[in-house]
Structure formats: structure tokens, C-alpha cells
Amino acid sequence: MSESYLIKGADLLGAGRQDVLVDDGVITEVGRVTAKGATVIDADGLVALPGLVDLHTHLREPGREDAETVATGSAAAAAGGYTAILAMANTSPVTDTAEAAERVFDLGRARGLVDVQPIGAVSKGLAGEELAELGLMARSRAAVRVFSDDGHCVHDARLMRRALEYVKAFGGVVSQHAQEPRLADKSACCHEGELSGRLGLPGWPGVAEEVIVARDVMLARHTGSRVHVAHVSTAGSVEVIRWAKSQGIAVTAEVTPHHLMLDTTKLTSYDPTYKVNPPLRPAEDIAELRKALADGTIDAVATDHAPHARHDKEHAFAEAAFGMLGLEQALQVVNTVMVQPGLLTWAQVAEVMSVTPARIAGLTGHGRPLEAGEPANLTLIDPAATVTVDGAASHSLSRNNPWHDMTLTGAVQTTLLRGRPTLLDQEVSQ
Amino acid sequence: MKHLLSAADLSRDEAEQILATAAQMHDVQRREVKKLPVLRGRTVVNLFFEDSTRTRSSFEIAGKWLSADVINVSAKGSSVSKGESLRDTVMTVAAMGVDALVIRHHASGAPSQVTQWVDAAVVNAGDGTHEHPTQALLDAYTMRSKLGDLAGRRVGIIGDLTHSRVVRSNLILLRTLGAEVTLVAPPTLMPSGIADWAGAAGFSYSYDFDEVLPELDAAMMLRVQKERMTGGFFPTPREYTVGYGLTRERLRALPEHAVICHPGPMNRGLEITADAADEARSLILDQVSAGVAVRMSVLYHLLGGAEQA
Numbered sequence: 191m192s193e194s195y196l197i198k199g200a201d202l203l204g205a206g207r208q209d210v211l212v213d214d215g216v217i218t219e220v221g222r223v224t225a226k227g228a229t230v231i232d233a234d235g236l237v238a239l240p241g242l243v244d245l246h247t248h249l250r251e252p253g254r255e256d257a258e259t260v261a262t263g264s265a266a267a268a269a270g271g272y273t274a275i276l277a278m279a280n281t282s283p284v285t286d287t288a289e290a291a292e293r294v295f296d297l298g299r300a301r302g303l304v305d306v307q308p309i310g311a312v313s314k315g316l317a318g319e320e321l322a323e324l325g326l327m328a329r330s331r332a333a334v335r336v337f338s339d340d341g342h343c344v345h346d347a348r349l350m351r352r353a354l355e356y357v358k359a360f361g362g363v364v365s366q367h368a369q370e371p372r373l374a375d376k377s378a379c380c381h382e383g384e385l386s387g388r389l390g391l392p393g394w395p396g397v398a399e400e401v402i403v404a405r406d407v408m409l410a411r412h413t414g415s416r417v418h419v420a421h422v423s424t425a426g427s428v429e430v431i432r433w434a435k436s437q438g439i440a441v442t443a444e445v446t447p448h449h450l451m452l453d454t455t456k457l458t459s460y461d462p463t464y465k466v467n468p469p470l471r472p473a474e475d476i477a478e479l480r481k482a483l484a485d486g487t488i489d490a491v492a493t494d495h496a497p498h499a500r501h502d503k504e505h506a507f508a509e510a511a512f513g514m515l516g517l518e519q520a521l522q523v524v525n526t527v528m529v530q531p532g533l534l535t536w537a538q539v540a541e542v543m544s545v546t547p548a549r550i551a552g553l554t555g556h557g558r559p560l561e562a563g564e565p566a567n568l569t570l571i572d573p574a575a576t577v578t579v580d581g582a583a584s585h586s587l588s589r590n591n592p593w594h595d596m597t598l599t600g601a602v603q604t605t606l607l608r609g610r611p612t613l614l615d616q617e618v619s620q
Numbered sequence: 621m622k623h624l625l626s627a628a629d630l631s632r633d634e635a636e637q638i639l640a641t642a643a644q645m646h647d648v649q650r651r652e653v654k655k656l657p658v659l660r661g662r663t664v665v666n667l668f669f670e671d672s673t674r675t676r677s678s679f680e681i682a683g684k685w686l687s688a689d690v691i692n693v694s695a696k697g698s699s700v701s702k703g704e705s706l707r708d709t710v711m712t713v714a715a716m717g718v719d720a721l722v723i724r725h726h727a728s729g730a731p732s733q734v735t736q737w738v739d740a741a742v743v744n745a746g747d748g749t750h751e752h753p754t755q756a757l758l759d760a761y762t763m764r765s766k767l768g769d770l771a772g773r774r775v776g777i778i779g780d781l782t783h784s785r786v787v788r789s790n791l792i793l794l795r796t797l798g799a800e801v802t803l804v805a806p807p808t809l810m811p812s813g814i815a816d817w818a819g820a821a822g823f824s825y826s827y828d829f830d831e832v833l834p835e836l837d838a839a840m841m842l843r844v845q846k847e848r849m850t851g852g853f854f855p856t857p858r859e860y861t862v863g864y865g866l867t868r869e870r871l872r873a874l875p876e877h878a879v880i881c882h883p884g885p886m887n888r889g890l891e892i893t894a895d896a897a898d899e900a901r902s903l904i905l906d907q908v909s910a911g912v913a914v915r916m917s918v919l920y921h922l923l924g925g926a927e928q929a
Contacts, residue, residue, distance in 0.1 A: 384817045
């Protein structure tokens, strides 16, 4: 028996009220539609977007299931309006073989709340020395297309060149964590500037990101390959990417919700919740990142969702783990800092949070227009709701939520994955 | 004042009070029987996550002379190296019922974080490259003993500023007490964002020691950490000494009334020559002596000794 849902009166990408009929996983009708016995989802006042796609999620399974599992990360993703997430390779063991990639892929399918697409490591064990089995991962059941040593920079220029060349064979892309390790070493824990000088914290200068971005776009030009810049955090990187695009170099870039909203002043409390890599940057960088997202220089919003068990954060700031949660509040943050101030339309949000990420990752079933005949992957948000975030209510196993106690605008109401609600009236399906 | 985490926690009045009490404590220190009963029944734990014989002993003696029960806990190489979190370590110690935690930690901000988890008063005994407020108090105390009121006095702080916890506390406290402060170091050893910081906090900085030297009332030399010499901060020790050491020649250029300080331990021959270190106007040993009195004063004020007395 097929499942039918009739979404009544949704504002389709902010372009006006429509009904959307979903039948057997597919959008069958858009317009003024009669129920015909379908389950009705009242979407009055809600904006409908294609299901969100996150290019940058850390699920801690295998290896650190106390911090996150594929299942709990999937629930957090569904709650945030996502229908597909790309799982970074820095698990334990590392996702650097076809078998490891298939395992993550299968765990995602088993939970069934979002499509979990593994990212493969660029180098074996993320060691930055030898290429991982990129081709085998690409040819596996998981069909890996994005490769990244995220958490580590592929800092060896020759290895980066080889990776860029190699992935061309199967339409892959290398997602780079840009951090020149001699300029921002392991001790670097916050933005280098006046505040780090005053607080006595080892600094992570913006130039450590920018020199790698500059190098990589030149390597992408040389190899004719695609490079993707993960979590861009500085105005200088934006400048380089803007230039590279003007030259026709195949570079794409993502920005995280936290780099769009939170600045370095959060560090004065030494609260490790705000310790993230790359670090929070000053307000001037944030302004440039917002502008670059609005004008298309930055292609996508990606969460860098990085769950950590409480005891991994309850250390001195310099010794605590890097990373913060992102999946559940990403759309709310984008609404708060980009849509409400008029920097992005909802149609543009669809581009940067769904259509473009799906295209970069080669996910053909996601990021599709909300039209008849398309897979019914969609999300509904109440754009006007004001929500004070309760970090304790997270679906993630971890609680390192930088938005806790903050008031954001917008509430994700419902998410459909291939026509089935994974989130309905803010309740994640079991 | 519940805690002493930063020199910025002290208003000018509070700093003056602590320094005045320290003078009284210094008198006690010179007596044959040094004990005061004011913290009897109170427990002070020195929780040290990194070694520091000088500071730990100073706090220990200070607590004991005030009749507190003082316990030293070295967290270095114990539970912490077994993976225990800072919170768990501190909560375990605090659960034993302590009134004050004196914390030395190799990471900046650790004592501030601890205040979220415990009720005890927390004293920052040096955190990473951040602050060392009691060192600043004892430096101010020592300088005042020779120079009088520090308002309008010119203090130069010279050396490895990037990695120094002493400089940050001194800078703040000296400004609170009205002194003019100039930081001197090669650009590679200046804290990041120095221009913005100097502008906002009202101090000056220079890369040229010789230009600053003739104007100083006090030259505070900071230790160059030998382990960092290979870090590319300066080419050779010889070049550092020529540029930034308190050499015999510079000693002659320093005004006669000016005093010399160094928080120790010193690298004789690198940032300071033996001549300078042992000069009559060198206050280096006075600083050590003042350390106990200042820490007695801090514990006394934090633990309510002032109300009981």
C-alpha cells in the first residue's frame, strides 16, 4: 500500500502558497490539490525547501559511539531538516577503504532517517603520506565521490596534486581542510589576534588557511580538477576563492553556520564549547563570509557537525577537543543571519543548503526542484517562530551545542525523505 | 572579591588594600614567631598541574603562616595523565571540602574554568601564557618599596612577552596603579595584535630597547625560555643579548634611580648579565621575599580573614 501525504498551503521556496501531493516517495502534483485520502500536513505559514544536504558531518561511528552514532547523528540531521549528510572520514578506524565506506553507508540505510553518504579519506589513516584507495571507494556500493582528510590538512603539495588528478577518473572532488601546519600547529586553538594575545591562547592565524586555499586553487587549475574548500573562515580565503572563480578554476567552498554567526568574543569565557577548527573569527571576517555566501562566492552552507562526549570538552580550553554541534540549528542560524536581514531569499537558501551541496557531492536524488516527478525529499520550516535553543533536548548524543540558550528565528517542522516523514511536527520518527 | 583569576579582578582600591596588608604581613614575616591565627580551620589546596617549586612553596608558607591547613596536590603525571578531565580532577579535590584552591596550570584559562565547578575560592597561581596575578602583586609591592607610589612611574617589561604569563598580569596591575608601561621585545616575541591591544589598554610598545631604556624607572627583565630558542623567534642567543639583554652597557644607560626586576628563574648572560642581576638596585631577591607576604595577604582577603580579624 502506498503512502500519500498532502502538504497544504506551503510557501514553495518562498514563492507563494501551493499544495504538494506526495505519493509513494515521489512528488506527484503541485498546485491546488484535493486530498484524495492522503494524510494532510498543514503547512500554513511554512516555507517548503528541498531536503537539506550537509557536505560536512562528523558521525563518530565507528570508534566513538559514546559521542555520536550513525543513528543519533541521523536523527539530529532529520530534526534539522536534512535528507542527506556526508559523513567525514576521521572515524576510528578511518574511512579509507571500500569496506569501511560501505559500513557507514549501510548503517545510514539501516536507520533510514537520512541518506548517509560516506566521505573517503584522501590519505591512508589521514596520515598525509600515501593516497588511500580512492578508486575502490568510488567503485564500492557506497559510490564515494567526496574525499577529505578533514581534521588534517593535506599539506604535502605533491600528494594534493596526485589526489586532485586521481579523482578525475570518477568525477570525484577533494574537500580540503585548509590549515598550513607550520603556521597553525597542533597547539593553535583560537584565532590569532589581539584577543588571543590578551588571553594567552596559542593563535591560529587566518593566513594559515589562506595560503593553502591559494595553493590548492592553483593546483586545481594545473590539474583541471575540482577542489572544494571546507569550512572557509576568513575574508582572505574569500578573496582568493573569488579570484579563482573569476579565472574559471573549478573551486567550490562551504561556510559553517557558526562561522556565519559567532565571533571571537565568545572565547573570553574560555568555554571549550566555542573551540572549533578553524576557529571563530572576528566580526570583519563574518561580514565577508555572509557577503560571499550571498553573492555566490561561497557555494554552500555545511555544518561541520562535530559531536564530542562531555568529558572530551571538560578540559582546559587549549586541551579540549575541537568542534561543535551543527545539524539541528543550521537552518535556523541561516534564517536568523541571512534570510531575516534580507541577505538571502528562500530560493537561495535552497541553493546553498540543498541543490549545490548535492551537486558538489554527486548526489543525484537530492537537491531536486519541488516539482511533479521529483523524489519527495523536502523540509518545512516555520520562518517566523522564535526558538530559545535547549541544548539538552538535542537528538545528538553530545551536548557541545554553541546555540544553547540563544534565541534563533525559525523552527524546522517537518522533513520528508522519499515521501516518508522523518520529522513530523518537530518529532523525529522512530 | 570571590576569586583572584586575573589582575583585572582588582580595582585600584582592592589592589591598594592587598598591598597594604602585604606590608603588615611582611612585618610578621620578620618576627621570630611568624604564625597568625586568622585562617585557623580553613583548608587551602595547592593544585599544581605543572611544576613550580618557587610559587608552590611561597603559597604553602603563606597558608601555613596564616594557620590554614595547606595540602599540596601535584596533578602532573597523576590522574590527568590517565585521561581524567580537568573537571573531574578538580571536583574530586573540591569534594574533600576545601576553602581555597590555588591552581597552577599549563593551559591558559584553566583556573577561570574551574570556578564554574567548585564553590571554593580560586587563586590563579599561573595559567599557561595568560596571567600570574600574585606575581604582579609582588612585583608591584617590591617596586613600590624602592620607588614609592607607582603613579606616573615608567616601567619597561622586556623579553619573551609572547610566552610570558607575568607580563599580562603586570601590565594590567601597573596600569591600575597608574604606572606607564612600555613592552619591549623583537616583533616575533610580541603578543599577537599588540598594536590594537596597546591602543585599547593604554600602554606603549617598542622593538628598540635602547630607545626606551633612558626613560625607565624600572626595568623588568623576563626569562627567555631556552627551549624556545629553536622555534625561530630569534636567530641566536648572542643576537638576542645584543638586542634585548640587560648588558653592562645598558646598565650604564639606565637612570641611576631605576630598579631592576626579574621574576626568575634567570638566564644569566642571556637576558640579564650577572652584573645587572647582582647590582644593589636589583630587586630580584626582594621579589622572592615579598612573594610570601603578598600571598598571605591574598589568602587573607579571599578567605574572609579580614572580616574575622
